[in-house]
Amino acid sequence: MVQLFAYFHRFQKLSPEAENAIAEISTVHTIKKNLDLQPIGHTCRTIYFINKGLARIYYFKEDIDITEGFYFENSIIARVESLFTGKPSRKAIQVLEDAEIIGIHANSLFKLYDQFHDIERLFRKIFEAAYVDTVNRIEGIQFHTAEERYKALLHEAPDVLKRVPLKYVASYLGITQVSLSRIRGIH
Amino acid sequence: MVQLFAYFHRFQKLSPEAENAIAEISTVHTIKKNLDLQPIGHTCRTIYFINKGLARIYYFKEDIDITEGFYFENSIIARVESLFTGKPSRKAIQVLEDAEIIGIHANSLFKLYDQFHDIERLFRKIFEAAYVDTVNRIEGIQFHTAEERYKALLHEAPDVLKRVPLKYVASYLGITQVSLSRIRGIH
DNA sequence: CCCTGCATTTAACATATGATAAATAATCAA
DNA sequence: TTGATTATTTATCATATGTTAAATGCAGGG
Numbered sequence: 001m002v003q004l005f006a007y008f009h010r011f012q013k014l015s016p017e018a019e020n021a022i023a024e025i026s027t028v029h030t031i032k033k034n035l036d037l038q039p040i041g042h043t044c045r046t047i048y049f050i051n052k053g054l055a056r057i058y059y060f061k062e063d064i065d066i067t068e069g070f071y072f073e074n075s076i077i078a079r080v081e082s083l084f085t086g087k088p089s090r091k092a093i094q095v096l097e098d099a100e101i102i103g104i105h106a107n108s109l110f111k112l113y114d115q116f117h118d119i120e121r122l123f124r125k126i127f128e129a130a131y132v133d134t135v136n137r138i139e140g141i142q143f144h145t146a147e148e149r150y151k152a153l154l155h156e157a158p159d160v161l162k163r164v165p166l167k168y169v170a171s172y173l174g175i176t177q178v179s180l181s182r183i184r185g186i187h
Numbered sequence: 188m189v190q191l192f193a194y195f196h197r198f199q200k201l202s203p204e205a206e207n208a209i210a211e212i213s214t215v216h217t218i219k220k221n222l223d224l225q226p227i228g229h230t231c232r233t234i235y236f237i238n239k240g241l242a243r244i245y246y247f248k249e250d251i252d253i254t255e256g257f258y259f260e261n262s263i264i265a266r267v268e269s270l271f272t273g274k275p276s277r278k279a280i281q282v283l284e285d286a287e288i289i290g291i292h293a294n295s296l297f298k299l300y301d302q303f304h305d306i307e308r309l310f311r312k313i314f315e316a317a318y319v320d321t322v323n324r325i326e327g328i329q330f331h332t333a334e335e336r337y338k339a340l341l342h343e344a345p346d347v348l349k350r351v352p353l354k355y356v357a358s359y360l361g362i363t364q365v366s367l368s369r370i371r372g373i374h
Numbered sequence: 375c376c377c378t379g380c381a382t383t384t385a386a387c388a389t390a391t392g393a394t395a396a397a398t399a400a401t402c403a404a
Numbered sequence: 405t406t407g408a409t410t411a412t413t414t415a416t417c418a419t420a421t422g423t424t425a426a427a428t429g430c431a432g433g434g
Contacts, residue, residue, distance in 0.1 A: 061330050068326070081322050084315045117304055124311040128271045131318040135268050138321065139255065141328050142361045143248050146391070167411065174329045179391055181413050333421070354381065366421055368383050 001026065004049050004102050007074055011129070012122035021116060025108035029101050037093040037101065044082035044089050046103045050075055053099025054163055058171075059091040067172040070096075070160050076126055078106075096164060146175045147183050188213065191236050191289050194261055198316070199309035208303060212295035216288050224280040224288065231269035231276050233290045237262055240286025241350055245358075246278040254359040257283075257347050263313060265293075283351060333362045334370050 001023055008014060014022075028051070031037055037055060038044065048055075050073050057068040057079060068091060071077040082089035083106060095101070113120035140152060150173060153160060160169060170180040188210055195201060201209075215238070218224055224242060225231065235242075237260050244255040244266060255278060258264040269276035270293060282288070300307035327339060337360060340347060347356060357367040 059326075064330070066330055068322075068329075080315075081319050084319050113308070117307075120304075120308065120311065121300070124307065124314075127311075127318060128267075128314060131314060131321065132268050132271050134318065134321045134325065135255075138325060138328070139246075141325070142255075143251070143253055143358070165411070171330070176392060177412075178393080178414090182391085185413075352381070363422060364382075365384090365423080369421085372383075 001102070003051050003074065007049065008122055011125040012118060014118050014122060015116070018116040018119050021112050022104065022109070022119065025105045025112070026102050029103060031095050031099050031101060033095060033098050035095055037095055038079070040090060040092045041088055043086060044079040045106045047076060047078045047083065047106055047109065048093070049102040049104070050077060051100040051102060053095055053097045053101070055093055055095045055099065056164070056168060057091050057093055065171065067168045070157070070164060070172065072159065076130070080127070141174060146173060146179055149173045150180065150183050188289070190238050190261065194236065195309055198312040199305060201305050201309060202303070205303040205306050208299050209291065209296070209306065212292045212299070213289050216290060218282045218286050218288060220282060220285050222282055224282055225266070227277060227279045228275055230273060231266040232293045234263060234265045234270065234293055234296065235280070236289040236291070237264060238287040238289060240282055240284045240288070242280055242282045242286065243351070243355060244278050244280055245355070252358065254355045257344070257351060257359065259346060263317070267314070267317070328361060333360060333366055336360045337367065337370050
């Protein structure tokens, strides 16, 4: 849990009582490469933190596997469109390397919000930051060619290209795998 | 302010004291069509609520005007990538119809978070919902043709096409105005 | 009411990306 | 190591969207 609380601390200082309360509703999972941490069709009731490994959120659009995002060590991963609405998610979380992941039980966490103002504040800040990332990502998608998007990824998150199969990267960039391969070929 | 508090109430019940505190840091502006409510290059320190009218957030990418989003009556508008980071925004807010808008002073609001837990909770929920909208929008962009995106907009937000000049709609959809016109031509 | 300046459409051509198929390359289990 | 499976690249052709230019339509100010 050390890693998790160090991550939290960057957003918000917590009282020891608050940390304990979070620890009590959290469990550590080890999960093998390529397995789904959360399946399609179930409501998201867990917020995950990645200690070790790498995961993606994906869904199917007309039988085509589309990656919505990649998530690395020391980051939070959750299907927020389900977590914050209570609706079942059409998305799944898949682990792309053998991973160690902390799951925080969301309903219990939301109850802690009443008791610990600093916990509510912590997660407010975490999701505000994630919101900002998402807004910035739209800007990246909206008016760039596939090649520009590839180069931006190469520059901003080279780890994705080192650790993730290209077939998953292509849909993340909004193109086919064949196009991605062509773009890489040009250099 | 009635409209504003009715909107808030849909997310979170507030105490009368909390409502008063918000009212005290809020001011009503009337602003003429086509004027910028907030210019490019300044840090966002105000959260706006639209009582009447219609606005967009836009920016320039290599001299091309790009619309990031449209915002109608009874909604919140803010340049969150500046509001939540304190960095200057490369984006502006422009009013597209004569408008009446409530501005909430952000720094004062954030101070109220300490005093009124329910205000912090209110805005946590508001921005969680906005975050979900943004995540869903990425899904809409990622793997649809321009024609599909146009039809989706026609279906989900026909008001945009009725009230907004098409030149602004095109960049919102991630295409040129000529392409949009062609797509509309086919029906 | 008529200009004048924008907004929108139409047309012709250029290009990036998609689709399909086939060839290599890499991975993994036996 | 071998063979089977999966991932990636390469090639060809089709098509959607971009680019530029011109034509048409529309709105606001005098």
